[in-house]
Amino acid sequence: MNSMHDKGYTARIDFDERDDCFVGRLLGLRDRVSFHAASVADLRAAFEEAVEDYLETCASIGKTPEKPASGRLMLRVPPEVHSAALIAAQAAGQSLNQWATQVLRVAAARTDGPPQP
CATH class of the missing domain: 1.10.1220 (Arc Repressor Mutant)
Structure with a gap:
């Protein structure tokens, strides 16, 4: 499995041949958080942005962000x-x-x- 790690979160990375892009999903959460990009550099940025968006969304709705474990x-x-x-x-x-x-x-x-x- 290809993965990325940021702020205690782990994402699984796959390549989607049909759409010709990388796709990722945060693991270990009930919430579904995913992201995609055409290059590895953009994928890293999209992953970090997805983690930040998740944390900010949780804060804005008064929900404690899930931690993977x-x-x-x-x-x-x-x-x-x-x-x-x-x-x-x-x-x-x-x-x-x-x-x-x-x-x-x-x-x-x-x-x-x-x-x-």
């Missing part, structure tokens, strides 16, 4: 997956939270996720 994640998995993950974490000498964070970080890096802090 809070850092808290609750998963519901089958008991056998939970057990296997717990065993893997213990075998690695980690808590389940530490182990899951590491596994998710590696998996997210494979999809060109946001930069790591």
